[in-house]
Amino acid sequence: MPGYSRRQFLTLSGGVLGGIAAGTTVTAATRSDRFIVQTRGKRTPRGLDVVHEMPGVRFTVVEGSERAVRKSKAVKRFAPDLEIQLNEPEVNTETPTLDAADYEGQPGDFLQWDKADLDVPQAHEVTEGEGTRVSVIDSGVLESHPDLAGPLNLDLSRNFTGDGGDHNPVGGDDHGTHVAGIIAADNGGGIGVNGTAPKTDLVDCRVFSAEGGASFADILAAVVYSANVGADVANLSLGAYPVPRNDGQFGQFYGKVLNSTMTYANKEGTLLVIAAGNDSADLQHDGNVISLPNEGAQALSVAATGPIGYGWDADGDGELSDLAAPPESPAFYTNYGTNAITLGAPGGDADTDAIGTGVPWFNDLVFNAVFDYVDTDGDGEPDTQVPGYGWKAGTSMAAPNVAGAAALVKSANPRYNANQVESALKRAADVPSGYEKAYYGSGYLNVVDAL
Template structure:
């Protein structure tokens, strides 16, 4: 078996990036009739239709004729909406999943190296997130999952797309369900998995449509909604890179900063995945990664072990690790001032994929769903709750979001800045590793509490 080091991966990243990068990328096309408008408080032209009002900000999402916006005295600035596309990595696609019936009698907590390394069971002796609210802005959360039905607030959960559905995921995209489980899975079936804050009030904000894309405008609207329902934390395991710093990229950055500043002022901490392009965000002067490089973002890089529960070094022992859980994942973006914290997101030995070994144990294990044909027409039509593995900064961010909920629960009077400060002050950069992958350091929940 050939084992790939991080240095090896960087050398061949150009060939692998399209299949392995997790998270989101900017598609080539922008919307021709959907716009983000910054207003002057004088109202919008009658010829445009308001999609999202975004109360508390000077922004609105509208559809209509660009010329009407251009000539309106009530519009300060505007730009076409852009679409983001969620790409699952090759490592995730190869990992197995189980439905709940297949998994009966097999508690999953022994596979959750991330929770063990973060001392989550010990943290739960202090708090499990009671009295807090976390919004997950993603591809939807499956409300029938036994480990999510308890924490999920159905009354507040929303669909921000125009596909006509509800908050539940559409198609086969279980990304948001996995993210939500990392935050708040409550082991509801008694044999499932654990989240970091299982007693938080979980709100699902679906921004990915049945066509597989997410609009930047819908994401902004979901952030504002999360703030206005008093979410203590909003998790965004999504992003767009590279976006040019100039031209329309400047406008996108400006409206994002405005939205995020509003969130911070009102007490909602925005925890955002740093991205999975292996990019040095600190020294990229031409492009920006959004939303994790926006104002007030708590940007999270990913770490993970190599060799958890499998013989990665070929010495016949299953008890040793080639690299520890706090080591940087091969795909993670980095940059000392661009990253706030490092947290478990999963890693992978690329040379082990397809060889029959359980390389996927190094990914993050939590809630997912599969599709089954239940009406006999040979077409998958039913979402079946289950469990499985994924890796990415998408998985690292919700570990931090859950930790933030625990800190807020233990300190109800903390504002967003104080919650973030507690997490940053408790974190340390692991000995022998580069600060660029951690910002303030590796997530330490017990010390933050």
């Protein structure tokens, strides 16, 4: 992999300043050819290639040698960009995928317990997200998926990675497609799945490359871009944990860049909805470390909930209708912390002891749009993306349920700014009886009352 000053990789339980589905195994390395720079006023660095201008904040992403960066009189401070490599949670690798042809005519509403528990059909009697815009900062959204072709804005969707592809996943996974479906799937003409805000304008901001890597700078640039194209909501189902709270000059600089970027987006009217992470960590009492970006400035941090036994006999009494845990119960993996979490929302849970027993344990995960790679030219290598449907769990799935709800609130209240949309969601939420506030912040997402 070119562009690295050293091959010493950092391994943390959640990563360093990036990565989808926080809480998985992530490695990071600093770049030797790419830097995030703080400029002096409006001066533009010369002798360096500008990768992202990020208009609105006093930071720019450049390529060139460190020597050239140090010599530039336009540069006040700088730090190397960080490249992140990701492995998704194991529970998500065990789930089946249904291709679109096999799924046609199946009872998608039954499988979408998250939308049923949130009373999304009732909310749609008020609005389906008309007049709003939501950006998905993730691994790319498959534009050929029948449930996403309608909401997806192809003119505004962008690839921030510089890997030569477009906004679609290029050799990467279907994480972003699943996230986008939770927000805005429009039921593909009556045979697919439902999103919370199917009539929102969906903007795909791809920040993960084919190799599964994401750049911290690309994520920041996508946040600024989302604000500058008028996104009412930006969903970031990505994160890093644990990051040292006071990690010398580098840590302080990265934190300053992140907070400045997030504050700018909020000021421009973009609500940042961010996954809280999947480390089962108490973010309130975890020492001198921090989870980012969900503990950054202006973040709406989302913890995950889910049922146990949805559509299968989890308690062994012979009744498929009984649940061992309700949909609003905290997921086993979710991060928590009273002042670190804003809302709890459906992200899926799992009884890991049930995996491999033959019961449909995956029904407790979130069901929505995915795709699979198949070999169409017979060379033994998967080369074609085939749209389909499948299950995933994570705070990555909980965040888009909130992002979709935020779009509905904005649609119903067009004059609301980002803080007012968040306030409406928080006021409508309640902590479920018998559960700890630490898992919910203001409470469990209540879409209908928020309208």
